[in-house]
Amino acid sequence: MVVGAALCCVAWLFPGQHLEASPFDTYGVGSEAVAMGGAFTAAARGADAVYYNIAGVAATEGGELRLGFSSSRRWFHVGAADSRRDWLNAFQLSLAMPVPLGTLLRERVYFGLVAHLPTSELLLVELPDDRAPSFGLIDEQTRRLVVMGGLAVRVLDWWSLGIGLSLLPDVDAAVAVDLTGVGGLNEASITVDYSLSLIAGTTLRPLPWLGVGLSYRAGNHTQVELSPVRVDVASNLDPVRTNISAPAYATPHQVALGLELVPLPSLRVVTDLTWCGYGEWQQATPSVSLCAACPRDCSNGDCPAYCTSGACERLFEDRPSEQELSDTFSPRVGVEWRLLESLALRGGYGFVPTPIPRQTSGTNLLDGDRHILSTGLGYRREDLGEYLPGALRIDAHLQVQWMPRRVAEKAVADADGDGSPDLYMAPEPSGAQ
Numbered sequence: 001m002v003v004g005a006a007l008c009c010v011a012w013l014f015p016g017q018h019l020e021a022s023p024f025d026t027y028g029v030g031s032e033a034v035a036m037g038g039a040f041t042a043a044a045r046g047a048d049a050v051y052y053n054i055a056g057v058a059a060t061e062g063g064e065l066r067l068g069f070s071s072s073r074r075w076f077h078v079g080a081a082d083s084r085r086d087w088l089n090a091f092q093l094s095l096a097m098p099v100p101l102g103t104l105l106r107e108r109v110y111f112g113l114v115a116h117l118p119t120s121e122l123l124l125v126e127l128p129d130d131r132a133p134s135f136g137l138i139d140e141q142t143r144r145l146v147v148m149g150g151l152a153v154r155v156l157d158w159w160s161l162g163i164g165l166s167l168l169p170d171v172d173a174a175v176a177v178d179l180t181g182v183g184g185l186n187e188a189s190i191t192v193d194y195s196l197s198l199i200a201g202t203t204l205r206p207l208p209w210l211g212v213g214l215s216y217r218a219g220n221h222t223q224v225e226l227s228p229v230r231v232d233v234a235s236n237l238d239p240v241r242t243n244i245s246a247p248a249y250a251t252p253h254q255v256a257l258g259l260e261l262v263p264l265p266s267l268r269v270v271t272d273l274t275w276c277g278y279g280e281w282q283q284a285t286p287s288v289s290l291c292a293a294c295p296r297d298c299s300n301g302d303c304p305a306y307c308t309s310g311a312c313e314r315l316f317e318d319r320p321s322e323q324e325l326s327d328t329f330s331p332r333v334g335v336e337w338r339l340l341e342s343l344a345l346r347g348g349y350g351f352v353p354t355p356i357p358r359q360t361s362g363t364n365l366l367d368g369d370r371h372i373l374s375t376g377l378g379y380r381r382e383d384l385g386e387y388l389p390g391a392l393r394i395d396a397h398l399q400v401q402w403m404p405r406r407v408a409e410k411a412v413a414d415a416d417g418d419g420s421p422d423l424y425m426a427p428e429p430s431g432a433q
Helices: 031-035 046-052 054-059 305-309
Strands: 002-009 018-021 064-078 081-084 088-098 109-118 146-156 159-178 187-207 210-217 220-232 240-251 253-264 267-277 287-291 314-318 328-338 343-352 370-381 392-402
Touching (some): 031 370, 046 064, 046 088, 054 109, 054 159, 054 187, 054 210, 328 370
Antiparallel strands (some): 109 146, 253 267, 370 392
16 A cells, blocks of 8 residues: 655734644644654644644644645555545644633743544545455544644643534434335435544653653544434335444554754754554444334234334344454654754654454454655745744654555355355364355
């Protein structure tokens, strides 16, 4: 797998503040952070800190508004097939500003917000069968609206705390289809709700050359519920009712510990170690239940109990296979070398191990360890003239991720004769198909 992403953006700030560029894509927030391998738990300052460590929002100088754009593409090779995704383009809007609380708490409490806005859609839900080859940890990650925000407090000049929420959309729907004849009643109701999860962090800067950061991002799970789906096929047949449920998106619990070292005025080194807990992660594969519908000719007195309760009297159910994923530790490191006062060169590396075990049975959930290489440039100009107070920043980065080849051997059978193996079978002495 190869992933490329690049951005360049310009934004204006309030008087006396910075102007910065930052995109939000699957692999991080902000060109500066992505170019340095995403190792930004201790180094995060301003609007980007909402994602990496919300406590860093309290290090904003005045206020800050950032606009960004990113573009990425993925290539996968599964067997002899070459799978390519279209280019994914996205905008980012992020904000950090002090909360006006009077003279005593002036520039002590800050509000931060970041939003990821794909250009093609606000929400894309893909629910493949878990027997179909799919990259569940990657394909779901970017094509959806994501908003994160919260508050940060500068408790002491060297110590900050932050807390906030991450928001994802949830989808719920009910569908009724009448095929009994002309004039049948066809209805659909769709609701998009909020799914919230906690983010929190703290930052300590005990020395001018040393920063320590600790952040937590709670796991978040969104669901797609199509319940009930009622279909009236014919007037002489009882209606058919199905329930369809699936986790549409899932993120693991994450705890990140980071260090920022400044051994020289022109050199900055950052490093992170992130734990990801996948104990509650679920594959975005639908569960389908065929339910007994209420008979047409029943009356209130002799109708089955499930008619009045609305419960699903299951006649058939197809559920995805259980997957036990492993928790992972992901190290990252990055450097920034300031060539000039206004120009910086950046680079970084990260390693993301896969939590998905080798697929030896009926499922085909694909993934592998990923090596992340990134580089970038940053330009900053402080004096913009009398009528343009504040500062201007233009940042750009390029990121490539490589997933080494991974091989799984399975015993399978082509049950439907379409030329594609689809069912697991126990290996036999004569050899597996």
